[in-house]
Structure formats: C-alpha cells, structure tokens
Amino acid sequence: MRAGKRTKMRKEIIKLVNELAIEYDVKILFCVESGSRAWGMESKDSDYDVRFVYYRKPEEYTKINPKPEVISASFNDKLERCQPEGCLIDMQGFDLLKFSKMLSSSNPTVIEWLNSDIVYLGNKPEEYVRFSKELFNFMSIYYHYKSMGKQNYLKYIKPQNHLATPKKYLYACRGIICALYVKEFLELPPIKFPETLSKLYGSDCISDEILNLLLNIIDNKKSQKEKHKIENIEILDEFIEKQLKIDEAPNKRHYHLPNYFNDVIIPIIHGV
Numbered sequence: 001m002r003a004g005k006r007t008k009m010r011k012e013i014i015k016l017v018n019e020l021a022i023e024y025d026v027k028i029l030f031c032v033e034s035g036s037r038a039w040g041m042e043s044k045d046s047d048y049d050v051r052f053v054y055y056r057k058p059e060e061y062t063k064i065n066p067k068p069e070v071i072s073a074s075f076n077d078k079l080e081r082c083q084p085e086g087c088l089i090d091m092q093g094f095d096l097l098k099f100s101k102m103l104s105s106s107n108p109t110v111i112e113w114l115n116s117d118i119v120y121l122g123n124k125p126e127e128y129v130r131f132s133k134e135l136f137n138f139m140s141i142y143y144h145y146k147s148m149g150k151q152n153y154l155k156y157i158k159p160q161n162h163l164a165t166p167k168k169y170l171y172a173c174r175g176i177i178c179a180l181y182v183k184e185f186l187e188l189p190p191i192k193f194p195e196t197l198s199k200l201y202g203s204d205c206i207s208d209e210i211l212n213l214l215l216n217i218i219d220n221k222k223s224q225k226e227k228h229k230i231e232n233i234e235i236l237d238e239f240i241e242k243q244l245k246i247d248e249a250p251n252k253r254h255y256h257l258p259n260y261f262n263d264v265i266i267p268i269i270h271g272v
Helices: 003-024 058-062 097-106 108-115 126-134 138-157 166-185 193-202 208-221 233-246 261-271
Strands: 027-034 048-055 070-075 091-096 117-120
Touching: 003 027, 003 048, 003 070, 003 117, 003 193, 027 108, 048 097, 048 117, 058 117, 058 261, 097 108, 097 126, 097 261, 108 126, 108 138, 138 166, 138 233, 166 193, 166 208, 166 233, 193 208, 208 233
Parallel strands: 048 091
Antiparallel strands: 027 048, 027 117, 070 091
8 A cells, every 4th residue: 555545544534533422522542553453364355354452531430321331333435434345445443441441451453453553543652551561461472373274264164165265374374383383482572573584493393395485475465355265275284284283381480460551641631
C-alpha cells in the first residue's frame, strides 16, 4: 500500500475510534492493529482489524447494572456502518477490567494487542507490556498457537481437495511456527511472522526450504486477493503434520500474580 493511502486510512481509523468513544461515553486507553496487517502478511484487499481498550467514568464501575464490556463496530469501504462479513474495518474494544482479567489469564489474543507495532491511539501501560513479554503463562500460549495451527490445517487445508488459500496456509503455519518458537526460546514470538521465521531458521529449527516457501507465500499474498487459491504444498503439509505429532510444551515457571494489575487500573480510571 502506498504511503499516502496508508496515512489516509490511519486518519480515518482514528476518526472512527474517537467517534465510537463519544457514542459510548468512554475514553480510549490505546488502539492498535491486529491480525494479518500486524503480522506482516496481509493481502492487497485485507481488512483492518482494529482493537482497542477503553475505560469509563469511575462511578460507572459502582453500579449494579454495568455497561457492556465489549464495543464492536464494522465499516465498509465508504466508512459506513455495516455487517462484519465483508467489511473493510472491523473494530472491537474491551473494557479495561475485562482486558485486564483476560491478560492476567495469559489470553493470547490480548497479549498480541499489546505487542502490535501499529498503534493508532494512546499508550500501552508499561506494566501490561511487561506482563505480556515476561510474566505470561508459557504453557497457555504454546497450546493456543498449536491449537490455532491444528484447527486451520484440519479445517481449511487437509480436506480442500488440493486447493487452499495462502491465508489459511499461513494461519496454519503461523500457529505451528509460533508454538515452536515459544518452546525453543521461552519467550513470546515476534509480532511480525517473517521475523519469527528468520529467528527459528537461525537456530536450525526450520529448514531452508520451509523458510523460503513461507516467505514466498507471504510475498505473493501481498500482491493477491484474500480468496486466491493455490495447490497444496506437500512439504508444508508434511511439516505441519510432523509438528502436530510432537507434544513437548515448554517447561518454565508461571508467575501467578492475581493482584498485579490492581495498582495500575485504579490510577487509569481516576485519571491520576
């Protein structure tokens, strides 16, 4: 995407998020891009997966009828509200308390929000970022990525009569590769998938052939549409199936810190 179009979309996304904040009477803590664009493997017609964390006025958290914990909205290419299916911009926000509970449980989705390098608004609290990089549950993250890879492979690649979209191949391989990365390095995988591949290749965890195949698929995907299909790639299928048979989760201590976020949440809500 050309720089001018990127800048225009960024401005439109920021405008839409701010309008949602006014509509729902909330304040945005931070807003990021998630999904394929954050992972560095988008197609030319990929949608925008915009994710944000918001908080309300302090008194709202004392009421017995609390406001919704999730705000969702979808927009088409005319920036009009639409159904999620086929939208250009998919927005979803979590209330700060919900987000904090999910993060304390090492939910991989919100951990990836904190590690996105495409930031539209606000600042990520340092304590949250530290948790997402150093204190998360390695077993939880490992099995999430492994399951993501397995589900995409079994649902979209193996039964598709030798035709699959590059997107589904990359989603399956990303899950497997990220699980392998967590096990090998005992740390969170880089948000950019090509960087994860390069680091694993450097430690001899994947072959030249696997590395080059996946990098080529990523490069080709950037110039194609989402629903473009390719022939099954036997060597990738064999790699995925081999990794799915291996079940060696990382053995690293998980720090259970139930009160970790309390001292962070209160100042944010009260604007201290």
